[in-house]
Amino acid sequence: MANPVLVEALRGPAVESLHRGSIAVLDADAGVLLALGETQRPVYPRSAVKALQALPLVESGAADRLGLDDAELALACASHRGEPRHTQAVAGVLAKAGLDADALECGIHWPYDEAAARALAAQGRQPSALHNNCSGKHAGFLCLACALGGDGDVRAFARGYVEREHPVMRAVTAALQATTGWDLAATPQGIDGCSIPTYAIPLHHLALAFGRLGTGQGLAPGQARAAQRLRKAVAHEPFFVAGTDRFDTHVMERLGERVFCKGGAEGMYCAALPERGLGVAIKMDDGNTARAAEVVMAAAVEALLPLGDEDRAFMHGLADVTLRNWKGIEVGAVRATDALRRALAPIGAAAGA
Amino acid sequence: MANPVLVEALRGPAVESLHRGSIAVLDADAGVLLALGETQRPVYPRSAVKALQALPLVESGAADRLGLDDAELALACASHRGEPRHTQAVAGVLAKAGLDADALECGIHWPYDEAAARALAAQGRQPSALHNNCSGKHAGFLCLACALGGDGDVRAFARGYVEREHPVMRAVTAALQATTGWDLAATPQGIDGCSIPTYAIPLHHLALAFGRLGTGQGLAPGQARAAQRLRKAVAHEPFFVAGTDRFDTHVMERLGERVFCKGGAEGMYCAALPERGLGVAIKMDDGNTARAAEVVMAAAVEALLPLGDEDRAFMHGLADVTLRNWKGIEVGAVRATDALRRALAPIGAAAGA
Numbered sequence: 140m141a142n143p144v145l146v147e148a149l150r151g152p153a154v155e156s157l158h159r160g161s162i163a164v165l166d167a168d169a170g171v172l173l174a175l176g177e178t179q180r181p182v183y184p185r186s187a188v189k190a191l192q193a194l195p196l197v198e199s200g201a202a203d204r205l206g207l208d209d210a211e212l213a214l215a216c217a218s219h220r221g222e223p224r225h226t227q228a229v230a231g232v233l234a235k236a237g238l239d240a241d242a243l244e245c246g247i248h249w250p251y252d253e254a255a256a257r258a259l260a261a262q263g264r265q266p267s268a269l270h271n272n273c274s275g276k277h278a279g280f281l282c283l284a285c286a287l288g289g290d291g292d293v294r295a296f297a298r299g300y301v302e303r304e305h306p307v308m309r310a311v312t313a314a315l316q317a318t319t320g321w322d323l324a325a326t327p328q329g330i331d332g333c334s335i336p337t338y339a340i341p342l343h344h345l346a347l348a349f350g351r352l353g354t355g356q357g358l359a360p361g362q363a364r365a366a367q368r369l370r371k372a373v374a375h376e377p378f379f380v381a382g383t384d385r386f387d388t389h390v391m392e393r394l395g396e397r398v399f400c401k402g403g404a405e406g407m408y409c410a411a412l413p414e415r416g417l418g419v420a421i422k423m424d425d426g427n428t429a430r431a432a433e434v435v436m437a438a439a440v441e442a443l444l445p446l447g448d449e450d451r452a453f454m455h456g457l458a459d460v461t462l463r464n465w466k467g468i469e470v471g472a473v474r475a476t477d478a479l480r481r482a483l484a485p486i487g488a489a490a491g492a
Numbered sequence: 493m494a495n496p497v498l499v500e501a502l503r504g505p506a507v508e509s510l511h512r513g514s515i516a517v518l519d520a521d522a523g524v525l526l527a528l529g530e531t532q533r534p535v536y537p538r539s540a541v542k543a544l545q546a547l548p549l550v551e552s553g554a555a556d557r558l559g560l561d562d563a564e565l566a567l568a569c570a571s572h573r574g575e576p577r578h579t580q581a582v583a584g585v586l587a588k589a590g591l592d593a594d595a596l597e598c599g600i601h602w603p604y605d606e607a608a609a610r611a612l613a614a615q616g617r618q619p620s621a622l623h624n625n626c627s628g629k630h631a632g633f634l635c636l637a638c639a640l641g642g643d644g645d646v647r648a649f650a651r652g653y654v655e656r657e658h659p660v661m662r663a664v665t666a667a668l669q670a671t672t673g674w675d676l677a678a679t680p681q682g683i684d685g686c687s688i689p690t691y692a693i694p695l696h697h698l699a700l701a702f703g704r705l706g707t708g709q710g711l712a713p714g715q716a717r718a719a720q721r722l723r724k725a726v727a728h729e730p731f732f733v734a735g736t737d738r739f740d741t742h743v744m745e746r747l748g749e750r751v752f753c754k755g756g757a758e759g760m761y762c763a764a765l766p767e768r769g770l771g772v773a774i775k776m777d778d779g780n781t782a783r784a785a786e787v788v789m790a791a792a793v794e795a796l797l798p799l800g801d802e803d804r805a806f807m808h809g810l811a812d813v814t815l816r817n818w819k820g821i822e823v824g825a826v827r828a829t830d831a832l833r834r835a836l837a838p839i840g841a842a843a844g845a
Binding site: 152156181244247259263332333426464466470 | 779
């Protein structure tokens with residue numbers, strides 16, 4: 140059975156392309172409010188779970204001991220765009236840990252922000268590991284290494300921190316397992332773009348984890364406090380979780396702590412909606428995050444939160460996007476399908492959204 | 493009914509994402525060798541039909557009168573990457589027509605080739621309409637305007653050449669209608685990225701048109717000669733139809749006149765296989781060209797042409813692509829599905845491919 144069409148791209152009067160996928164909405168008690176499409180099949184969550192992977196950084200006390208601020212904690216949960224403010228802040232986190240970019244094992248790529256990439260080229264410079272979209276998460280892993288490694292040489296202890304059996308990655312994996320309740324030892328594993336393991340987890344369990352992330356319910360007390368701290372950090376510094384003109388930054392700049400959302404590669408999106416006690420997890424079959432999963436998430440937030448007119452119009456604009464060509468002529472739209480909106484509506488209505 | 497899965501992306505042991513789509517393979521007499529998925533529903537062919545749109549440039553005599561060489565004709569069929577050799581050659585075509593970049597109505601974007609974009613930025617320059625991936629096609633339209641406009645002021649005559657009712661676009665549309673045999677007056681129309689109309693045409697008719705493009709059968713004699721001239725030009729100068737490290741350039745550098753293939757936005761691909769008298773047309777449902785439609789086309793060429801071992805291995809490598817992460821670690825693969833290969837196999841076997 141094919142998953143339902145959640146997003147359609149129109150050009151002129153015709154649907155030009157479409158995106159199938161699945162979405163789960165759960166509360167923190169594992170109550171299922173929506174299971175549209177396959178939500179029990181394990182999928183790689185990729186970067187959508189960075190906030191879960193950052194929990195040990197706070198829970199271990201490392202973040203406090205090193206004095207990480209909100210922007211630095213937001214970076215630990217981030218897929219940033221490699222803009223100067225991002226890379227400078229990541230370098231700052233590494234300095235607090237007594238390390239530098241050489242300790243990062245995430246690999247190197249040009250900034251995802253095209254203007255930042257061109258500016259770097261215009262300066263005659265090459266990218267470093269700081270520009271990798273995952274460098275903030277990795278800097279957080281290295282701070283965690285400071286806490287786990289005791290008084291020895293941090294750099295030596297941290298080496299190989301991306302490997303599954305390293306104490307850093309074991310702590311990260313344990314947090315992922317505790318929050319999702321999914322047996323990661325018995326699920327398909329791949330290697331992520333930044334070289335850490337990625338474990339396949341059903342949307343059902345990812346949505347549950349985000350319900351817990353938003354409410355603290357079902358988490359150990361220290362983990363619940365860490366979750367709240369990370370959510371507040373991102374809400375205060377949403378530029379650092381993504382960057383200029385990015386969905387996550389736009390949404391959290393507008394809605395603050397009402398939403399914590401985070402995209403991942405290959406059509407992944409997760410969100411916590413704390414005031415409703417809900418978690419949302421999305422996977423697009425075709426792996427399209429920017430055009431498809433974001434639109435589904437926008438429609439979900441629009442439907443599930445009680446919003447004022449301006450906020451509602453803002454979210455609607457992200458769920459029904461006008462397409463323009465290189466001359467600025469309107470040529471079509473990318474929008475949430477009626478099928479998706481119909482599925483979401485009853486959950487919103489139940490909360491008076 | 494959902495279209496079949498033609499491409500799958502694996503990470504570790506699991507399928508992470510998949511791409512559904514349709515493929516039609518026809519001969520020049522409209523004999524259907526393969527119709528997998530929906531092939532009778534009109535779809536926007538986008539840039540995949542640039543060679544059909546370039547036929548009037550040659551058939552009108554404009555290309556000869558202005559002395560266009562193979563590289564310049566290849567550019568008329570191109571979605572180029574905005575590399576310096578591309579933009580210089582487009583400027584040369586415009587000069588032959590007594591025009592310059594100001595006459596182009598395709599709009600402006602940064603070069604698709606990232607190295608070219610960064611080099612431009614490093615020089616402190618901004619992109620022009622020459623860098624638009626469609627600027628070669630538009631330069632060809634302006635050359636056609638020279639032939640259609642008589643002895644008057646070309647610049648004045650050409651103005652608005654992207655509009656449906658302009659003599660240039662009427663000639664282009666007539667060529668598209670003649671080769672595909674599809675009634676363009678009665679089909680959905682949209683506006684393309686470069687501002688010309690795009691008409692929805694079923695894959696069945698697009699594959700037929702490419703069967704005709706490759707063989708000349710079913711075309712008027714002048715059109716058949718123009719088709720051959722364009723195919724040879726692209727085969728001789730495949731860099732100019734795409735650019736550095738691009739599928740179309742790679743394939744035609746290796747296989748020359750044995751394949752004419754051309755991608756388009758939103759998951760479109762078309763090809764002519766002249767020695768087998770076949771046309772191929774592909775549309776991926778989700779609009780993914782680079783990762784999905786290219787893999788389907790690679791599998792089709794691999795299956796349909798009788799190839800030597802090296803050429804077969806080359807095409808196989810494009811139909812079963814190893815994925816590596818930012819550190820160069822192998823993390824998965826993107827490959828044609830068994831369902832696609834099984835559907836293609838009998839057509840190849842029939843020709844001893």
